[in-house]
Amino acid sequence: MKIEIPTPDDWHVHLRDDAMLDAVVGYTARRFRYAMVMPNLAAPITSSTDAAAYRDRIVAAAPADAPDFRPVMTLYCSPLVDLDDLRRGVAEGVVKAVKYYPAGATTNSEAGGASMSDFLDLFETLAELDVRLLVHAESTDPAIDIFDREAAFIERELIPVSDRLPELGITLEHVSTRAGVAFVDERSQAAATVTPHHLAQERSDLLADGMRPDLYCKPVINSADDRDALIAAATSGRADFFLGTDSAPHPTTAKYGPKAKAGVFNAAYGLEVVAEVFHQAGALENLAAFTSTNGASVYDVEASTNSVTLERTEIDADVATTFTTKAGDEVVLFGADVATRWRVTND
Numbered sequence: 001m002k003i004e005i006p007t008p009d010d011w012h013v014h015l016r017d018d019a020m021l022d023a024v025v026g027y028t029a030r031r032f033r034y035a036m037v038m039p040n041l042a043a044p045i046t047s048s049t050d051a052a053a054y055r056d057r058i059v060a061a062a063p064a065d066a067p068d069f070r071p072v073m074t075l076y077c078s079p080l081v082d083l084d085d086l087r088r089g090v091a092e093g094v095v096k097a098v099k100y101y102p103a104g105a106t107t108n109s110e111a112g113g114a115s116m117s118d119f120l121d122l123f124e125t126l127a128e129l130d131v132r133l134l135v136h137a138e139s140t141d142p143a144i145d146i147f148d149r150e151a152a153f154i155e156r157e158l159i160p161v162s163d164r165l166p167e168l169g170i171t172l173e174h175v176s177t178r179a180g181v182a183f184v185d186e187r188s189q190a191a192a193t194v195t196p197h198h199l200a201q202e203r204s205d206l207l208a209d210g211m212r213p214d215l216y217c218k219p220v221i222n223s224a225d226d227r228d229a230l231i232a233a234a235t236s237g238r239a240d241f242f243l244g245t246d247s248a249p250h251p252t253t254a255k256y257g258p259k260a261k262a263g264v265f266n267a268a269y270g271l272e273v274v275a276e277v278f279h280q281a282g283a284l285e286n287l288a289a290f291t292s293t294n295g296a297s298v299y300d301v302e303a304s305t306n307s308v309t310l311e312r313t314e315i316d317a318d319v320a321t322t323f324t325t326k327a328g329d330e331v332v333l334f335g336a337d338v339a340t341r342w343r344v345t346n347d
């Protein structure tokens with residue numbers, strides 16, 4: 001089994017900074033062309049100047065053997081975003097999108113919003129500029145069950161905003177539930193990124209046979225029924241679902257403690273995991289749409305003219321299961337088991 005696809009893009013990735021950036025950027029740069037870089041650094045990226053400086057650090061850290069790597073930058077939706085600066089950043093091609101985080105929902109979201117309705121001016125500006133709003137759709141209401149928080153956020157926050165601004169392009173990031181798929185079904189303004197781990201795992205994998213902190217992320221991996229809805233949407237070839245890995249490295253010291261940090265590092269083998277999901281679904285003919293062409297159309301860029309070949313075969317060589325940064329932090333690679341079944345070569 002062998003398939004050739006245009007070089008994939010990753011429309012949602014956390015590259016971090018400093019020693020972690022140095023350690024992870026090569027995994028993304030060697031596999032993907034565009035990378036939509038999330039702005040949730042310890043000090044959030046809220047201005048076009050911050051975004052340009054961060055892009056420069058990413059480019060400086062990227063390996064020389066990945067010449068077609070194209071990081072594109074996002075601003076963190078916060079009261080600190082100045083609308084004139086946003087317009088300038090977009091006009092100069094520095095800012096590609098804005099990301100909304102509910103305050104407290106996930107890693108480095110403290111600077112996020114209490115309610116989407118507080119940012120209508122910013123969202124109107126995005127609609128006018130034809131720039132997409134990226135949304136982490138997860139309620140922070142402690143009264144809502146953790147597995148119902150995507151649905152609750154969509155109902156309470158996202159639907160009112162999308163009703164009010166039907167011309168605003170919305171990307172529902174790392175969609176994790178059937179309710180999220182239904183939101184995209186119902187609205188032509190909406191699209192969604194899907195992660196390798198939400199496609200390949202369900203919550204019993206996370207919790208049933210020894211709790212696995214390496215699968216813990218936000219939004220949490222949900223039920224098998226939800227995963228099936230994600231697989232159906234992603235593998236269908238439809239234009240509004242595409243790959244955003246949400247690769248989010250955390251040191252094992254932060255994962256294996258009393259309060260595991262949310263985030264799965266999948267930049268290394270996320271493509272293999274996705275290929276395996278499509279293979280199991282009998283839908284490899286739609287892999288390129290999901291990994292390489294749908295997202296490009298949504299973000300108004302041409303799909304890559306370079307290609308990658310994926311071959312399903314046993315790999316004899318050892319597959320790495322961790323890496324260590326120069327600062328001594330160890331990070332676990334998601335998908336190493338699946339990576340033993342796929343050989344990926346850049347053409």
Ligand code: NCD
Pocket residue numbers: 014040106107108136216217218219246248249262263264
């Ligand atoms: C992300 C991170 O670690 O920055 N974690 C995660 O579980 N997905 C943040 C995010 O995208 O929610």
Ligand code: ZN
Pocket residue numbers: 012013014038246248
């Ligand atoms: Zn993320």
